[in-house]
Every structure is written in structure tokens, then in C-alpha cells.
Amino acid sequence: MITFRKNDDRYLLVLLDAAENTLKGAQLFRTAMMGEKEPQTYNDAIKELENTGDTLTHDIFRQLNSIHIAPLSREDILELAVLIDDIMDGIEATIARFDYLGIHYTNEVMRQFSEILVASCEHVYEAIKLLTNKKFLQIRQHTVQVNALENDGDRLMREGIADIFKNRKDPYHDFALKEIYERLEQTTDACEDVADVLESIVLRYA
Incomplete structure (x- = not known):
């Protein structure tokens, strides 16, 4: 249970709720990418x-x-608050693309991206929990991991797009896959943006 020294601290609990909500979104997106049902189902x-x-x-x-x-x-x-919301927006925007771009399956690139997103959101949640408790120095162990995961997302997007061009299919289908990969990479960028703000807070308050 998180305790507060002042009533003015309570907005931090709402921020933690937002981070937890985004983590739930990432976990549900990972479930969608596992392929038991069509992604649009979620x-x-x-x-x-x-x-x-x-x-x-x-x-x-x-x-x-x-x-x-x-x-x-x-x-x-x-x-x-805005950047954490951006992560959730990115997850929702990605799953929506499966519907309006007509992609009814998932692949290994998408599954790996979903794992990166879950791990990134777990670190964001834990970092916000530490922020809520004013444990500034411990936040860095999570921001470093988010930055490393964002690098993994960059690599995965490049490899995924390279594979599209090596194994060309219908141009519209290839465009749709590229759109999904790029939106996923942008969502991992949003996780890194949260980490960057947390890093600046650590520098000023630790």
C-alpha cells in the first residue's frame, strides 16, 4: 500500500493508476498477438x-x-501523464490498424514487439511507483531498461521492414504490414519518452 505525506501527493496515485492501465493495455495487446483469436477480436x-x-x-x-x-x-x-497516455494511444492505434488495414493474422515480428511493449510498460509502472514513493535514485534501474528495449524495437522494425521487401507479396498487404511495424516502433518510442522525463526528474530531485 502506498502512503502519502500530503494530500497534495494524491495526484501521483492517479499517475500510477494511468501507468497500470497502460500496462494492462500492453498485456492485452500481447494476448492479441499470440494468435489464438484474430487481433480484431480485442x-x-x-x-x-x-x-x-x-x-x-x-x-x-x-x-x-x-x-x-x-x-x-x-x-x-x-x-x-500525457506521455503515458501516448503509450496507451499507440497500443490502441496499432490494434485498430489490424481492422481497417485488413490484417487478420499475427507474425513473429508482432509477437516480439508485444513482448517489448509489455516489458517496457512494466518498467514504466515500476518507475512511477518509485516516483510516487520519492525513491528517485532507484528509478534509473528501470529507465535504463526502457531505453534498451526501445533499441530492440528499432532493430525489430528495421528487420521486419527488410523482410517485407525481401519477400514481397501484394503491395497493399506489404504496405499494411509496414504501417503496423512503424506504429509499434512509435509506441516503444513513447515508452522511451517517459523514461527520458523520469531521468530528468532523477537529476533534479535525487
Whole structure:
């Protein structure tokens, strides 16, 4: 159970809720990529989590507007809230592409990306939990891992796109796969953006 020294700290708990919601989205996306059902089957459930993320982000904005002195920089918390929401948005945007681009299967590239996303979101969640408890120095062990995972995502996207061009099929199909791979890579970038903000907080408050 997380404890708070001040009521003004409570917006951090909402930020933690947002990080947990995004982790749930990543875990559900991984399930979708395992191929037991068509990816489109998970659209509604992931969209619901994306809507929950939007609600939590707006709640953070309201709470920050209602307090006089924030324990941490308002700008930092606002940026973290938006970037965590960006991760969830990226997951939802990816699963939506399977539907409107007509891709009804998953492959090894997608499955590996889903593993990277889950691991990244786990580290983001743990880092926000440490932030909530003001354990700044311990945050770096997670941000370093997020950065390494983002590099894995870059490599995976390049390899995936290279494979598309080596094994060309229908041009529309190839375009659709490329769209999905690039959106997945952008979502891992969003995880790294969260890590970068956390790194700057560590430098200022540790």
C-alpha cells in the first residue's frame, strides 16, 4: 500500500493508476498477438482501456489545477501523464490498424514487439511507483531498461521492414504490414519518452 505525506501527493496515485492501465493495455495487446483469436477480436477491450487512460489523464490535470504547491514540478507531472497516455494511444492505434488495414493474422515480428511493449510498460509502472514513493535514485534501474528495449524495437522494425521487401507479396498487404511495424516502433518510442522525463526528474530531485 502506498502512503502519502500530503494530500497534495494524491495526484501521483492517479499517475500510477494511468501507468497500470497502460500496462494492462500492453498485456492485452500481447494476448492479441499470440494468435489464438484474430487481433480484431480485442479492439473493443483495448479501446475501453484507452478511454480509461484518457479519463485518468484528465483527472491528473484537474488535481494539479486544484493544489497550490505540487511536491514535484507541475510540468513534469503533466508531461508524464500525457506521455503515458501516448503509450496507451499507440497500443490502441496499432490494434485498430489490424481492422481497417485488413490484417487478420499475427507474425513473429508482432509477437516480439508485444513482448517489448509489455516489458517496457512494466518498467514504466515500476518507475512511477518509485516516483510516487520519492525513491528517485532507484528509478534509473528501470529507465535504463526502457531505453534498451526501445533499441530492440528499432532493430525489430528495421528487420521486419527488410523482410517485407525481401519477400514481397501484394503491395497493399506489404504496405499494411509496414504501417503496423512503424506504429509499434512509435509506441516503444513513447515508452522511451517517459523514461527520458523520469531521468530528468532523477537529476533534479535525487
